[in-house]
Amino acid sequence: MHTTTRSRWSATGTALVVALAVAACGSDEEPGGDSQAAATSAETSAAADPAEFCEAAVDVESAAAAGPPIDETTPPAEAQAAMEEFSARLGPLLERAQETAPEEVADDVATSIATMQQALSTGDMAPMEGAEFMAADDAIDEYMLAECGYxxxxxxxxxxxxxxxxxxxxxxxxxxxxxxxxxxxxxxxxxxxxxxxxxxxxxxxxxxxxxxxxxxxxxxxxxxxxxxxxxxxxxxxxxxxxxxxxxxxxxxxxxxxxxxxxxxxxxxxxxxxx
Missing domain, CATH: 2.60.40.420 (Cupredoxins -  blue copper proteins)
Known part of the structure; x- marks a missing residue:
């Protein structure tokens, strides 16, 4: 996923969607939450229902695409308020996706979320372009293509x-x-x-x-x-x-x-x- 800002038929550019998704994922977590994410994944994956995960993952993508109506010209206070509202909507969806992740993809989901948390805590989006994150993202896509029946x-x-x-x-x-x-x-x-x-x-x-x-x-x-x-x-x-x-x-x-x-x-x- 690339983070270059581009004009489109939506008030939310791709770079903004990525940044806000990261913020929503990490807004209630302290840096270093990677181990907690992995532990939660391990505890829930054994009993996970693939159909529930598929729907949860699609819900995350849908919510991210419908990001807040802000751009580079939005006043900071207004942008912050919109970001917080968006985070409140997206955060529970991200949690649900992790909770329902099947064993086959649980590690990849945990890696994806941990990388987002790292990007949030450092302000550096480079990990989102890194090989580990991209491999996890590809693995999640492959699982969904094979198992979700869409x-x-x-x-x-x-x-x-x-x-x-x-x-x-x-x-x-x-x-x-x-x-x-x-x-x-x-x-x-x-x-x-x-x-x-x-x-x-x-x-x-x-x-x-x-x-x-x-x-x-x-x-x-x-x-x-x-x-x-x-x-x-x-x-x-x-x-x-x-x-x-x-x-x-x-x-x-x-x-x-x-x-x-x-x-x-x-x-x-x-x-x-x-």
Whole structure:
């Protein structure tokens, strides 16, 4: 998961979602809570119900995607209040995910949470990009893909278009695996278009953010460096959806590009949840 701030059809950028999820996870924990997380995981994993964990994990992703309506311009006091409210909502969901983690993935869940706590206590987000955290995140995704029984779709990103976006998907939880076969960093950011909006997707995407953000609800996103893949689990209500890559042209894992968003170059697609 990358932490570069990018404009999107949601008031919450990916970097903010990551930071707030970390804060929510660690807000009631003191630094050094890693051992407590591991102990809790060991005690509960033996009797865990995989279906409960799957739903709990999806709830976390859904809540994180619907983060607080703040950005870099929000006054500090207002941002802090919104962050605290968001933390209060997300914290119990994170606890539930750890409590229900099955034995096969309990260590990975504990590692993920411990890494978030470390990032919070130090203010350094680098551990979130580290090999240990990414391996745990990948293991959790693999478990959920194999055991949760959710609808699965695979989408490929190239420079600059999507391949494999279906015309429709069943409503409910859908696992979207995004594979990047391009030479730049890409994402698939997914929004649900409000029911009363009939504007063509290309026109909607071209609107100023202050207009388009009021017409959609951000559902989630998957990011992948060249040659890699990422999976996001989305709880999708029936309706019209748009997928777009908001990454600036020229972006690599090492640096953000200065060109236009990839969606303006063709990385834009529409589908229905039925």
């Amino acid at each position: 609808e699965q779709i695979e989408v490929t990103g190239v420079d600059y278009e999507y391949e494999g976006v279906p015309d429709s998907v069943p409503s409910g939880v859908v696992a979207v695996t995004f594979r990047n076969e391009g030479e730049e960093l890409h994402e698939i950011g997914i929004v649900r278009i409000d029911d009363d909006v009939d504007m063509p997707l290309a026109e909607l995407a071209a609107l100023p953010p202050e207009q388009s953000e009021s017409m959609v609800q951000f559902a989630g996103a998957a990011f992948a460096a060249p040659g890699e893949s990422d999976t996001v689990f989305l709880r999708m209500e029936p309706g019209r959806y748009g997928a777009g890559c908001f990454v600036p042209q020229g972006t690599t894992p090492e640096a953000e590009g200065s060109g236009p968003p990839h969606l303006t170059l063709g990385m834009l697609a529409e589908f229905q949840a039925e």
